[in-house]
Amino acid sequence: MVFSPRGAREQRAAASPGTGLLLGAARHSAGRTTAVFVCSAASAGVSLALPAVLGRTLDLSLGRDGAAGSWLAVCVALITAEVLLDALEALLSGVTSARSTAWLRIRALTGLLAAPPERAARLTPGDLATRLSANATEAGTAPVSAAALAASLLAPAGAIVALFLIDVWTAVAFLAGLPLLALVVRAFARGTSDSVARYQLVQADIASRLVEVVDGARTVAAAGTAERERDRVLAPLPELAVQGRRMWRVHGRAVARGGVLMPLLTTGVLAVGGVALTAGRISVGDLLAASRYATLAAGIGAGAGLIGALVRSRSAARRTAGLAELPVMTYGAETLPADGPGTLELRGVRVVRDGRPLLTEVDVTIPGGVSAAVVGRSGAGKSTFAAVAGRLTDPDEGRVLLDGVPLESVAYGPLRREVGYAFERPVLFGDSIGEALAAGAERASPGRIRSAARAASADAFVTLLPRGYDTPPGEAPLSGGELQRLGLARAFAHAGRLLILDDATSSLDTVTERQVERALTRDVRAGTRLIIAHRLSSAVRADLVVWLEEGRVRAVGPHAELWRIPAYRAVFAVPEAETGTGTDTDTGTDAASDAACPGPLAHGERGR
Numbered sequence: 001m002v003f004s005p006r007g008a009r010e011q012r013a014a015a016s017p018g019t020g021l022l023l024g025a026a027r028h029s030a031g032r033t034t035a036v037f038v039c040s041a042a043s044a045g046v047s048l049a050l051p052a053v054l055g056r057t058l059d060l061s062l063g064r065d066g067a068a069g070s071w072l073a074v075c076v077a078l079i080t081a082e083v084l085l086d087a088l089e090a091l092l093s094g095v096t097s098a099r100s101t102a103w104l105r106i107r108a109l110t111g112l113l114a115a116p117p118e119r120a121a122r123l124t125p126g127d128l129a130t131r132l133s134a135n136a137t138e139a140g141t142a143p144v145s146a147a148a149l150a151a152s153l154l155a156p157a158g159a160i161v162a163l164f165l166i167d168v169w170t171a172v173a174f175l176a177g178l179p180l181l182a183l184v185v186r187a188f189a190r191g192t193s194d195s196v197a198r199y200q201l202v203q204a205d206i207a208s209r210l211v212e213v214v215d216g217a218r219t220v221a222a223a224g225t226a227e228r229e230r231d232r233v234l235a236p237l238p239e240l241a242v243q244g245r246r247m248w249r250v251h252g253r254a255v256a257r258g259g260v261l262m263p264l265l266t267t268g269v270l271a272v273g274g275v276a277l278t279a280g281r282i283s284v285g286d287l288l289a290a291s292r293y294a295t296l297a298a299g300i301g302a303g304a305g306l307i308g309a310l311v312r313s314r315s316a317a318r319r320t321a322g323l324a325e326l327p328v329m330t331y332g333a334e335t336l337p338a339d340g341p342g343t344l345e346l347r348g349v350r351v352v353r354d355g356r357p358l359l360t361e362v363d364v365t366i367p368g369g370v371s372a373a374v375v376g377r378s379g380a381g382k383s384t385f386a387a388v389a390g391r392l393t394d395p396d397e398g399r400v401l402l403d404g405v406p407l408e409s410v411a412y413g414p415l416r417r418e419v420g421y422a423f424e425r426p427v428l429f430g431d432s433i434g435e436a437l438a439a440g441a442e443r444a445s446p447g448r449i450r451s452a453a454r455a456a457s458a459d460a461f462v463t464l465l466p467r468g469y470d471t472p473p474g475e476a477p478l479s480g481g482e483l484q485r486l487g488l489a490r491a492f493a494h495a496g497r498l499l500i501l502d503d504a505t506s507s508l509d510t511v512t513e514r515q516v517e518r519a520l521t522r523d524v525r526a527g528t529r530l531i532i533a534h535r536l537s538s539a540v541r542a543d544l545v546v547w548l549e550e551g552r553v554r555a556v557g558p559h560a561e562l563w564r565i566p567a568y569r570a571v572f573a574v575p576e577a578e579t580g581t582g583t584d585t586d587t588g589t590d591a592a593s594d595a596a597c598p599g600p601l602a603h604g605e606r607g608r
Contacts, residue, residue: 018139018318021107021325025100025317026143032096033143039089040151046082048158051292053078055285062284093144101140105132108323115326116393118353123323125215126208131323135200135316142313149306159296163269166290167276173268174297197315199243202236204319209233269294329394332409336418340403341368342497342528344389348398351384351551358384359395360551366528366544368403368497373533373559375571376548382532385548386502389530390419402498418496422504426487433462433476434469437490452493455519457512458485480507488516497527503534510537517541536572547571 026033053074060068108131112120123131163171213220213229220229273290276282282290349362359381366372374382387393388400391407400407407415428436437449449469453459461482465471478486484507491499505513513535520529533539539559547554547568555562562568 018314018321021104021321022139022142022314022317024107025104025140026146028103029096029100029143032092032099033147036089036092036096036144037147037151039085039092040148041154043082043085043089044151044155044158046078046085047155047296048162048293050075050078050082051289051296052162054292055283055287055289057285058288059283059285093148096144097141100143101137104136104140104317104320104324108132108136108320111324111326111328114328116329118387118393119326124208124211126206126211127204128323129211130200130204130207131319134203135319138316139313139320142310142317145306145309145313149310152306156297159293162293163290163297166286166293167273167282169272169276170269170290170294173272174265174294176268195243195246196312197318199240199247200315200319202240202243205236206233206240209236265297266291266294329391330408331412331415332406333411334405334409335414336405336410336497337403340497342418343368343401343403344498344528344530345401345404346385346388346398347401349388349395349400350397351381351388351393352396358551359388362398362551362553364546364553364556366530366546368528370543371529371531371541372544372546373531373539373542374546374548375533375539376554377571379550380548381551382548383502384551385546386421386500386530386532390421390498390500391415392421417494418498420491420494420496420499422484422487422491422499422501424484424503424506426483426490426504428473428483428486428490431472432467432470433465433473433486436473437469437486437493439490449489449493452524453486453489455492455516455524456485456488457515457519458482458489462486481509481512484508485512485516492520492524495525495527498530499524499527500530500532502532504532505538506534513537539572 053071057068057071057075060071112128160171160174163174210233213233220226270287270291273282273287277284277287344364344366346362346364349359350357351359362385374385376382384393388395391400391410394408402410402418429439430436434446434449437453446469450459453462462469462471465476484504488501488504491501491504505516508516529542531538531542533542539545542559544556545559545562546556547562549567555565555568
């Protein structure tokens with residue numbers, strides 16, 4: 001899949017968060033929404049016809065006219081049609097809302113996955129779950145609510161016209177109360193908007209806290225802090241209750257005022273109609289029709305509920321749009337040279353996140369086919385270096401080139417085929433371990449997957465599982481080291497010209513680590529290895545070491561040469577007494593280097 005920049009129309013829509021996404025959902029479900037409107041409008045038409053027919057039937061019945069039976073049949077037909085139209089409208093509304101919700105979720109998830117990982121990582125899992133579930137569902141009802149609102153105005157408008165036709169004073173009596181009704185609807189919409197937005201934010205906060213506790217359940221149990229964590233998760237509940245009560249107060253006031261206003265308007269119409277009946281201007285049937293039309297016209301207040309639904313949908317859409325409108329990482333159309341060795345170049349790279357420089361003026365060239373370890377103290381910028389090297393993020397300044405081609409100009413598919421990653425805490429996706437290991441690898445035959453697992457020292461424990469490679473990841477009791485080995489196996493199966501190991505062996509024991517490193521040399525496709533190293537052994541066995549300090553490159557060279565520098569030794573917390581020299585110079589002696597990295601370990605087993 002190749003991600004490309006948004007079109008001009010989508011960019012304009014993005015200028016108004018939430019609204020643009022709702023308009024997109026409306027366009028996506030335009031046909032079904034139109035069908036909902038047509039059914040609702042037809043039902044409104046039947047509702048408008050029914051009072052007139054009932055009135056005519058009553059007049060004919062009082063006059064003992066034989067045609068009354070025919071008009072009664074028309075009444076039955078209209079009532080049946082109204083019931084069927086309402087049922088069809090309910091069915092279409094449910095289908096339309098479900099499809100709109102699905103479209104919104106797909107857009108949000110696509111935006112989330114197309115964004116640079118560090119942007120998505122700023123959102124907590126609980127917040128993401130709320131945006132993709134409850135918020136998307138509420139936003140998905142907007143097209144149906146809008147269609148229903150538009151159709152709901154037809155019956156009241158037609159009823160007012162009918163009142164004019166029956167007797168102009170009945171219409172005037174009803175219209176006199178409309179300004180008060182408009183004030184009720186306006187206050188309801190304004191009060192609902194703010195309270196709904198706050199309610200949704202508190203919901204997301206509770207969800208985020210809950211996910212944190214579930215993820216750290218073992219820590220909570222070990223620390224004996226279950227009650228404290230329960231209280232922390234539920235701490236926002238009072239605020240949720242405040243906003244919930246606020247919503248219901250707004251709704252209750254609107255219902256109460258409407259409940260008083262609507263009967264008054266209907267009573268006023270009936271009173272005026274009674275006077276008109278006494279004066280002989282209308283018949284008994286006309287009075288019955290007028291009472292029904294007054295009830296229909298009073299239904300304009302029901303639009304307040306639909307307005308409230310639209311307000312909630314728009315507020316929810318703003319949160320869902322926060323995912324759909326994340327900055328997209330775009331890709332070019334170029335490919336990498338077919339015979340490229342995997343030469344990696346960082347030229348003037350600078351990365352700033354939240355105002356803090358993580359990498360500054362980084363200029364490094366890593367020749368193709370070598371093993372390069374990136375070392376430095378915690379916070380030196382090692383993981384950022386790894387992310388930039390494989391284009392999981394873009395630098396704010398400078399360029400990154402692979403075999404002479406800028407990474408931003410390489411097409412999505414070729415880049416991801418040629419750059420592989422293994423992480424400290426890998427996540428396995430798929431219905432089985434075999435499927436998880438094959439993720440992202442072309443032509444990943446079972447034999448290739450198993451070979452990669454053997455190279456990562458994972459095949460032995462996977463075959464002992466009840467269903468072997470068909471075991472679902474969630475059912476496999478994996479230790480941290482076993483999970484890392486599976487992450488390495490996936491990376492080995494995917495290995496291209498550049499393989500980046502971001503602290504991917506930190507949970508392995510020394511023996512397993514050595515086995516993996518030998519297999520990496522012998523059994524995995526030849527290419528450039530970039531290893532984010534915390535262990536001294538990783539730096540010792542690398543061909544080249546990139547030493548970072550506070551986001552800058554302090555030095556680049558073989559480990560044996562860098563070991564002569566006391567500050568470099570300090571990165572690995574090696575006291576001077578352990579070097580065997582006690583030297584304080586920046587050059588040290590060969591004895592110091594040999595003591596830290598004896599010949600067979602430093603050179604003989606690198607296989608380069």
